[in-house]
Amino acid sequence: MSAGLDKKISLKSIIAFTLPTMSTMVFLSLYTIVDGVFISRYVGANALSATNIVYPVINLVLGTSIMISTGGSAIVAMLLGEKKEKRARSIFTSLTIVVFCIGILISILGNLFIKDIIYLAGSTKELYSDCYDYLSFTLYFVPIAILKTYFDYFLVTAGKPELGLLSGIIGGVTNMVLDYVFIVPLRLGVKGAALATQMGMVIPVLIALSYFVYFSRKRGVLYFEKPIFQFRTIIKACANGSSEMVTQISTGITTYLFNIKMLQYIGVDGIGAITIVLYSQFLLTSIILGFSSGIAPLISYNYGKNEKQNLKKLVKYGYFMIVVFCIVVFCLSEMIAPFITIIFTDKTSRLYHITVTGFRIFAISFLFDGINIFSSALFTAFGNGKISAFISFMRSLGFFVPIILILPLFLNVIGIWLVVPISEICTILISIYCYKTFKKQYGYG
Numbered sequence: 001m002s003a004g005l006d007k008k009i010s011l012k013s014i015i016a017f018t019l020p021t022m023s024t025m026v027f028l029s030l031y032t033i034v035d036g037v038f039i040s041r042y043v044g045a046n047a048l049s050a051t052n053i054v055y056p057v058i059n060l061v062l063g064t065s066i067m068i069s070t071g072g073s074a075i076v077a078m079l080l081g082e083k084k085e086k087r088a089r090s091i092f093t094s095l096t097i098v099v100f101c102i103g104i105l106i107s108i109l110g111n112l113f114i115k116d117i118i119y120l121a122g123s124t125k126e127l128y129s130d131c132y133d134y135l136s137f138t139l140y141f142v143p144i145a146i147l148k149t150y151f152d153y154f155l156v157t158a159g160k161p162e163l164g165l166l167s168g169i170i171g172g173v174t175n176m177v178l179d180y181v182f183i184v185p186l187r188l189g190v191k192g193a194a195l196a197t198q199m200g201m202v203i204p205v206l207i208a209l210s211y212f213v214y215f216s217r218k219r220g221v222l223y224f225e226k227p228i229f230q231f232r233t234i235i236k237a238c239a240n241g242s243s244e245m246v247t248q249i250s251t252g253i254t255t256y257l258f259n260i261k262m263l264q265y266i267g268v269d270g271i272g273a274i275t276i277v278l279y280s281q282f283l284l285t286s287i288i289l290g291f292s293s294g295i296a297p298l299i300s301y302n303y304g305k306n307e308k309q310n311l312k313k314l315v316k317y318g319y320f321m322i323v324v325f326c327i328v329v330f331c332l333s334e335m336i337a338p339f340i341t342i343i344f345t346d347k348t349s350r351l352y353h354i355t356v357t358g359f360r361i362f363a364i365s366f367l368f369d370g371i372n373i374f375s376s377a378l379f380t381a382f383g384n385g386k387i388s389a390f391i392s393f394m395r396s397l398g399f400f401v402p403i404i405l406i407l408p409l410f411l412n413v414i415g416i417w418l419v420v421p422i423s424e425i426c427t428i429l430i431s432i433y434c435y436k437t438f439k440k441q442y443g444y445g
């Protein structure tokens with residue numbers, strides 16, 4: 001493991017180790033935005049709104065994978081730190097089989113009840129056709145999508161984040177090229193966008209499988225071995241990563257509430273505006289998400305080794321980097337809001353003006369969300385899924401729901417745009433309290 005997670009901790013080494021994961025997330029967000037741009041420009045604003053309506057279903061799929069991935073990778077990294085490598089490999093193998101089977105189950109059930117799911121997500125009859133086309137193609141590839149996310153996390157745990165970056169770039173370029181081919185010349189509409197996205201995930205999965213089946217067995221520590229199917233371990237992985245599931249489920253619910261409120265106050269253009277802002281949010285916070293994901297295995301590994309000095313440095317440097325990222329992202333978002341929006345829609349359109357105005361209010365949240373994202377990831381890395389889930393729940397749902405139900409009554413549309421910033425500010429207080437409360441228990445204070 002000396003070439004992976006066992007390294008001298010410094011600000012420079014942390015940046016070097018997390019850079020591939022940050023780059024992977026930035027690249028992922030970029031080609032996700034490319035999907036949205038092709039849909040908006042070549043299919044229409046209604047199609048863009050339709051993809052946002054069914055996105056809560058996709059959030060659930062992502063949440064399932066990320067839950068087991070983050071929770072499981074923390075367990076595996078701790079075991080590697082404790083030098084229990086054979087057990088770590090067996091658990092990794094069993095979790096791989098579990099997530100793949102879950103993917104198959106979701107794919108079958110999703111397609112069986114797809115009509116009910118689409119209307120439950122808030123679709124209108126006007127948008128149903130595009131919702132169906134996008135979601136049905138996405139559901140067919142759920143097992144691949146779940147494995148892709150899962151392997152992204154475990155390549156970091158294996159000390160090979162650069163391989164995740166390489167596979168992500170190849171998959172992303174594939175996605176962008178196929179977006180053009182399927183949507184523009186072949187005119188497949190949102191079906192083409194969905195198919196391009198899923199095809200872009202196949203290559204990264206094949207690369208990761210090749211590594212864990214063959215190359216890691218020769219040179220690495222983490223590879224497939226005879227699985228250990230212990231129900232308690234699987235539940236522990238799910239519980240530890242529950243904050244990520246909470247985040248994804250909450251994102252689905254908040255997206256649904258955003259759509260409902262925007263329809264109520266503005267109409268379909270409102271859904272288009274919030275869709276553009278949420279695409280942009282993913283891009284602008286991707287570096288924070290990537291850094292938090294990248295540093296988590298280092299924290300878990302050093303916690304497993306009981307290296308308290310390293311833990312103190314990791315947490316200290318981690319929060320320092322997050323604060324820097326938050327300030328930079330906020331300033332950047334205020335400057336580029338018009339430029340991002342014009343990629344999706346014409347400057348003369350009503351949608352453009354609604355989006356830019358809302359974007360600049362929404363962007364206040366970027367000053368605070370990084371602290372909450374990192375704090376949640378920190379406690380997942382320590383194996384404390386309850387605290388991690390609590391922070392995630394409060395920032396993405398606990399504060400969000402009452403605020404979005406009440407604030408628009410007084411501030412109309414401005415109240416909708418302010419919901420996320422206020423939720424993040426409130427959650428900061430919880431993150432600070434949890435940080436201070438547990439610093440002696442985990443040895444980072």
